[in-house]
Amino acid sequence: MKEFWKNLKFVWKYARGEKWRLIGYIFLDIIFIAISIVVPILSAKKIVYLTNNQFTQLFVVALSIFFIEILRNVVNYLGSYCANHIYRETFINFQTDLGKSILKLRNEVIDANSSGVFIQRMTSDTSRLSEIFNMLNGRLSTILTDIGIFAAIFIINKLFFVALLIVVLIRYLIEKKRIDIFVKNNKEFKKKNELITGFVGEIVRGVRDIKMLNAEESFINELHSKVSESNQFRYKMLSTNRRFIFFRGSVQDLSDLLIICLLIYCVVNKYFDIASALVLLNYSGKVHSIVNSFATLLDDIKEFNVSAERVFSIFDSEEFEKEDFGEKTLEYVNGDFEFKNVTFKYDKTKVLDNLNFKVKANETVAFVGKSGAGKTTIFNLLCKMYEPNKGTITIDGVNIKKLDKDSIRGNITIISQNPYIFNMSIRDNLRLVKENLTEEDMINACKMACLHDFIMEQPDGYDTTIGEGGLNLSGGQRQRLAIARAFVQKTEIILFDEATSALDNETQANIQKAIANMKGEYTILIIAHRLSTIINSDRILFINNGKVEAEGTHKELLKTCTNYKHLYESEIKSRK
Numbered sequence: 200m201k202e203f204w205k206n207l208k209f210v211w212k213y214a215r216g217e218k219w220r221l222i223g224y225i226f227l228d229i230i231f232i233a234i235s236i237v238v239p240i241l242s243a244k245k246i247v248y249l250t251n252n253q254f255t256q257l258f259v260v261a262l263s264i265f266f267i268e269i270l271r272n273v274v275n276y277l278g279s280y281c282a283n284h285i286y287r288e289t290f291i292n293f294q295t296d297l298g299k300s301i302l303k304l305r306n307e308v309i310d311a312n313s314s315g316v317f318i319q320r321m322t323s324d325t326s327r328l329s330e331i332f333n334m335l336n337g338r339l340s341t342i343l344t345d346i347g348i349f350a351a352i353f354i355i356n357k358l359f360f361v362a363l364l365i366v367v368l369i370r371y372l373i374e375k376k377r378i379d380i381f382v383k384n385n386k387e388f389k390k391k392n393e394l395i396t397g398f399v400g401e402i403v404r405g406v407r408d409i410k411m412l413n414a415e416e417s418f419i420n421e422l423h424s425k426v427s428e429s430n431q432f433r434y435k436m437l438s439t440n441r442r443f444i445f446f447r448g449s450v451q452d453l454s455d456l457l458i459i460c461l462l463i464y465c466v467v468n469k470y471f472d473i474a475s476a477l478v479l480l481n482y483s484g485k486v487h488s489i490v491n492s493f494a495t496l497l498d499d500i501k502e503f504n505v506s507a508e509r510v511f512s513i514f515d516s517e518e519f520e521k522e523d524f525g526e527k528t529l530e531y532v533n534g535d536f537e538f539k540n541v542t543f544k545y546d547k548t549k550v551l552d553n554l555n556f557k558v559k560a561n562e563t564v565a566f567v568g569k570s571g572a573g574k575t576t577i578f579n580l581l582c583k584m585y586e587p588n589k590g591t592i593t594i595d596g597v598n599i600k601k602l603d604k605d606s607i608r609g610n611i612t613i614i615s616q617n618p619y620i621f622n623m624s625i626r627d628n629l630r631l632v633k634e635n636l637t638e639e640d641m642i643n644a645c646k647m648a649c650l651h652d653f654i655m656e657q658p659d660g661y662d663t664t665i666g667e668g669g670l671n672l673s674g675g676q677r678q679r680l681a682i683a684r685a686f687v688q689k690t691e692i693i694l695f696d697e698a699t700s701a702l703d704n705e706t707q708a709n710i711q712k713a714i715a716n717m718k719g720e721y722t723i724l725i726i727a728h729r730l731s732t733i734i735n736s737d738r739i740l741f742i743n744n745g746k747v748e749a750e751g752t753h754k755e756l757l758k759t760c761t762n763y764k765h766l767y768e769s770e771i772k773s774r775k
């Protein structure tokens with residue numbers, strides 16, 4: 200229970216804005232409890248008055264029950280309103296905060312986990328946490344009602360009370376064992392379900408590639424294998440649970456028979472009259488629910504603790520480590536930066552090895568080299584997507600470890616080879632990076648990216664929805680939209696990571712003109728597969744085995760760097 204109270208205290212901060220509704224909900228539950236205790240007594244009296252031909256008293260009791268039931272309906276309606284409102288606001292707060300926390304995770308953590316891990320915790324687990332106050336209120340009100348009935352039985356006949364108490368304790372022990380096993384198995388089942396959710400997400404995102412590879416059958420077989428394994432485990436889990444429920448039901452049936460026998464014995468031996476026997480019989484069925492209610496409460500608490508553990512691990516745990524930024528703010532970024540003895544490894548594979556270079560503000564620098572040489576890694580480290588294992592990276596002479604997030608990412612735009620386009624309109628994709636974007640600036644950015652004419656050909660223009668991942672766009676159109684997004688940001692440092700690789704020659708030439716127009720005003724770094732696109736750069740760095748092998752202008756490298764010359768000559772030959 201200590202773990203439960205700790206988790207409940209944490210969840211409370213997401214629901215405390217609903218404090219008065221929660222208090223109202225509790226007050227309504229107190230009324231509901233009182234009604235639940237009174238109605239069975241009045242119902243028993245109806246039977247007594249009917250059998251004794253006391254019709255006036257019968258009518259008065261029936262009328263009383265009628266008004267009490269109307270009150271119960273009103274209480275239920277108001278309670279449901281409070282419960283739904285509490286759940287809604289808590290759920291919104293929880294999902295928003297968890298979303299923020301996920302976006303703060305280190306990229307290594309994202310890489311190491313499937314999307315299913317985050318989707319399941321973002322949806323089902325936050326939902327369970329958000330309904331905890333409503334669940335507790337409902338469960339406790341039921342239990343308190345049952346306890347009230349228990350007290351009434353104790354007052355009527357202590358022997359009958361002891362008999363029911365023994366039955367309740369036996370059923371509780373059975374339920375506790377069932378719940379312990381079920382919760383343990385359900386925790387494992389959730390992990391297996393995360394794998395399925397992640398894999399389904401990959402199928403949806405990669406559906407076009409799957410079709411082009413003619414690999415539908417392989418993916419379906421893999422999906423079938425994962426689903427079969429998960430559901431086979433669920434089947435065994437529910438089979439065990441079903442056996443416990445069967446045993447519990449049999450115990451209840453036997454106890455019902457024994458209670459009837461006890462009532463007959465007490466009435467025959469005049470321990471109490473028929474009226475009291477009817478009240479006790481009416482109450483005994485409700486007393487059975489105390490075991491179910493208490494066991495369900497324990498079940499919910501354990502499930503709550505499991506969900507809390509899964510969600511809180513994202514909020515704060517070593518398993519889900521967060522990005523770490525400094526507190527220093529650069530009011531204005533010139534665009535100078537430097538890599539000093541930087542070494543970086545992906546797992547155990549060394550990508551950068553004691554790398555050193557400088558870039559001056561407003562300089563246009565290109566990075567070339569074979570695939571896997573570490574060019575994209577340089578960009579990722581500069582944006583602090585990853586942390587170097589050794590060495591220092593500075594922006595305007597300040598170690599980026601000391602800078603806050605906005606000083607780094609608010610002043611750097613990266614346009615990748617495979618940009619992610621969100622499932623919303625073109626206009627909204629652009630406004631994601633600048634909420635107060637004007638229509639004029641948006642159109643100018645799209646014109647610079649050679650995308651405006653295409654947009655105007657669409658029936659909805661800038662309000663055209665482009666599908667998840669830019670599904671309705673070609674590869675070149677997706678890259679042009681990403682480039683337009685970068686132009687909207689207007690940051691001091693712009694990184695082009697193979698950003699023109701999917702463009703046709705004419706569009707690429709236009710983009711090159713746009714980049715040329717920015718030259719001298721922004722710090723521009725370019726990774727290019729086609730060397731012809733970067734020959735006018737101020738400097739070119741040839742990266743090999745994680746180091747700068749050579750640097751200079753295009754003409755200088757043709758003379759001084761054999762590997763660069765071979766790459767350039769190979770490209771010329773491939774055009775012929």
